[in-house]
Amino acid sequence: MGYEEMFPAMDSRWHGNAAKRFASPFVDNPHDRIDVDPIILSNAAVACGYTIRDFYEKPELGIHCVGYISHLFDLLPVTHWFFSLPWVTELGLKLHYKETLPPISTGPIYSEPEDVDKMRVIPKEELVKATGEFATVPKFFRIYDYVAKNLPMTLVPISYGFDLVGAAAEMVGVENFIMWTFTEADQAEKLVQIYTDTAINGAEAMADKYGMAMLIVGSVLANNDIFSDEGVERYSVKNMYRYVDGCFKHGAGPQIFYHLCGNHQTDYKLFKDGLMWSPFTVIHAGYQGRNAFPSALLKETFQDKATCMGSVDTKLMIDNNPNKVYNAAKEQLLQGRDSKKGYILGTACETPPYTIPGQMLALVKAARDFGTYGTW
Amino acid sequence: MIQMVTVTIPAGVKELIAKRGLKESDVVDVVNTAAQTGKYIKKGNDGLAKKVIGGVTVYVVSDLSGHGTAVVKTAYAHKMALGKIVNVMSETEWKTHDGKAIAQGHVEMEYMTVKRTGPALVDPATGDAWVEEYLAIKTLAAAEGLFEKKRA
Numbered sequence: 412m413g414y415e416e417m418f419p420a421m422d423s424r425w426h427g428n429a430a431k432r433f434a435s436p437f438v439d440n441p442h443d444r445i446d447v448d449p450i451i452l453s454n455a456a457v458a459c460g461y462t463i464r465d466f467y468e469k470p471e472l473g474i475h476c477v478g479y480i481s482h483l484f485d486l487l488p489v490t491h492w493f494f495s496l497p498w499v500t501e502l503g504l505k506l507h508y509k510e511t512l513p514p515i516s517t518g519p520i521y522s523e524p525e526d527v528d529k530m531r532v533i534p535k536e537e538l539v540k541a542t543g544e545f546a547t548v549p550k551f552f553r554i555y556d557y558v559a560k561n562l563p564m565t566l567v568p569i570s571y572g573f574d575l576v577g578a579a580a581e582m583v584g585v586e587n588f589i590m591w592t593f594t595e596a597d598q599a600e601k602l603v604q605i606y607t608d609t610a611i612n613g614a615e616a617m618a619d620k621y622g623m624a625m626l627i628v629g630s631v632l633a634n635n636d637i638f639s640d641e642g643v644e645r646y647s648v649k650n651m652y653r654y655v656d657g658c659f660k661h662g663a664g665p666q667i668f669y670h671l672c673g674n675h676q677t678d679y680k681l682f683k684d685g686l687m688w689s690p691f692t693v694i695h696a697g698y699q700g701r702n703a704f705p706s707a708l709l710k711e712t713f714q715d716k717a718t719c720m721g722s723v724d725t726k727l728m729i730d731n732n733p734n735k736v737y738n739a740a741k742e743q744l745l746q747g748r749d750s751k752k753g754y755i756l757g758t759a760c761e762t763p764p765y766t767i768p769g770q771m772l773a774l775v776k777a778a779r780d781f782g783t784y785g786t787w
Numbered sequence: 788m789i790q791m792v793t794v795t796i797p798a799g800v801k802e803l804i805a806k807r808g809l810k811e812s813d814v815v816d817v818v819n820t821a822a823q824t825g826k827y828i829k830k831g832n833d834g835l836a837k838k839v840i841g842g843v844t845v846y847v848v849s850d851l852s853g854h855g856t857a858v859v860k861t862a863y864a865h866k867m868a869l870g871k872i873v874n875v876m877s878e879t880e881w882k883t884h885d886g887k888a889i890a891q892g893h894v895e896m897e898y899m900t901v902k903r904t905g906p907a908l909v910d911p912a913t914g915d916a917w918v919e920e921y922l923a924i925k926t927l928a929a930a931e932g933l934f935e936k937k938r939a
Contacts, residue, residue, distance in 0.1 A: 437933075439900070659906075666933075692904075715904065
């Protein structure tokens with residue numbers, strides 16, 4: 412029995428409305444309310460009775476759960492599936508599954524700065540032919556072929572650069588990488604560029620097959636808890652630009668989702684004039700210090716360039732007080748809902764696997780109560 | 788600055804132009820207009836000229852190494868209308884015909900009444916902007932398709 416046989420068919424009436432709503436911020440055609448994107452991943456599998464490991468080990472099941480649970484909570488009409496370490500097995504790293512986490516590395520494979528000189532950018536042809544259960548392009552071809560067949564109205568092929576700095580750092584160990592940014596900066600930069608250029612080749616493979624590929628790229632390890640603004644700019648902002656520009660040159664895009672994960676207390680300013688912006692860009696920032704990044708600041712900084720996605724602290728999604736989510740969402744909505752190029756209500760990062768359903772409802776209820784178009 | 792030029796379009800480029808739905812006469816018009824106005828940018832021997840024709844912005848890249856000649860290397864177009872400069876980033880290898888630097892940046896782009904931001908080569912002195920070929924034929928073409936679908 413295929414996974415598709417375990418789920419009722421998608422409700423086309425719900426999907427039609429959600430799709431129109433989803434398009435609203437990008438085409439100035441307000442419909443219904445501000446959309447809600449809690450970056451639902453393994454929570455969807457858990458909500459359907461599976462495990463976190465199931466979500467990652469059985470990606471077709473995982474992405475079907477995302478589609479199904481999106482309907483339950485009236486979320487986005489598109490499906491996605493990912494974890495934070497694409498492209499690394501092709502560069503030599505080994506990954507393994509965990510019961511309660513996304514796949515993680517078995518450990519770094521390089522330890523000296525000179526080792527970076529042994530690395531090479533993996534060409535597209537090798538990425539397409541890569542083998543092994545974590546091979547990125549074959550895995551995503553499998554996932555999107557499944558979606559095209561079974562959930563076609565939700566299909567948006569996505570290519571992930573994801574965390575260019577963090578994933579590259581896994582190759583040598585995060586502690587080593589951070590040290591090298593002080594002592595061997597050129598090698599640290601070269602490492603990130605090799606990862607970035609490999610990810611670009613992967614995006615081209617996706618675009619070749621599907622005609623386009625939305626780009627998701629973030630600054631996760633590179634945040635103000637770890638790096639100075641200068642470090643974030645050198646290793647993250649510049650490579651995010653390199654990634655998007657390179658992907659555009661190879662036919663991927665035009666949609667971009669920029670994910671500033673973690674604390675971007677002061678470095679957020681660098682992304683404004685450091686990134687490449689397309690007509691279909693969303694910018695999302697997680698935290699400013701320990702607090703959810705204020706949507707007023709997000710709007711002020713980025714509204715001329717992109718659709719803004721505000722954040723509710725993910726911790727609240729597992730706090731047994733729905734009003735905390737509701738009130739936090741209300742505050743963000745009131746600050747950000749009139750962003751010039753549209754606004755989306757999100758959580759600061761992936762909603763936790765064991766998100767309480769009542770808290771998800773509180774998030775969506777706030778969007779209905781304070782984000783309905785035409786009411787402000 | 789180009790004064791009067793003889794425009795040559797090699798056979799292979801003619802094929803490309805036709806495939807992209809552009810008219811040879813429009814391509815010649817773009818180059819001639821640039822020659823008359825001096826509004827084009829250069830990188831090495833290559834000149835990049837543009838003109839809005841029938842609501843579409845047509846670009847021509849020509850080899851200007853021969854005296855008084857422009858050998859067309861490629862031509863392309865986009866439907867989005869370019870507006871004011873949104874930001875100016877680092878300088879590129881492109882220069883104005885009188886040698887001033889052209890920067891990478893972003894401009895307002897309008898299509899089907901929707902204004903968004905997109906990447907372009909920009910001249911902060913004049914406010915003019917140009918879109919490079921890879922962005923026009925891939926990124927903006929896909930974006931135009933999405934606008935048409937989502938606005939329908």
